[in-house]
Amino acid sequence: MSRSKTKAPIITLTPEQEREALDTLKRFLEDRFELELGSFEVAEVLELFSKEIAPHYYNRAIADVQLHLKERFESIESDLWALEKP
Numbered sequence: 001m002s003r004s005k006t007k008a009p010i011i012t013l014t015p016e017q018e019r020e021a022l023d024t025l026k027r028f029l030e031d032r033f034e035l036e037l038g039s040f041e042v043a044e045v046l047e048l049f050s051k052e053i054a055p056h057y058y059n060r061a062i063a064d065v066q067l068h069l070k071e072r073f074e075s076i077e078s079d080l081w082a083l084e085k086p
Contacts, residue, residue, distance in 0.1 A: 011058055
């Protein structure tokens with residue numbers, strides 16, 4: 001079940017989600033760093049995060065779910081062994 005890790009997953013947003021992300025990022029940069037970037041520049045920052053940083057969070061979430069499921073299946077297997085009759 002091992003998969004090749006040569007290519008990062010492609011994470012896409014709906015147009016509305018992307019607009020919200022751009023607005024949030026633009027507001028954050030203005031409020032926190034007093035940077036007033038245009039739409040094009042903010043879109044580039046979001047694209048950088050999407051391509052370079054978001055896949056790390058995505059992969060971490062996948063690993064966490066895999067571990068949770070593995071532990072859960074082991075627990076179920078143990079419960080089933082306990083139900084077995086001699």
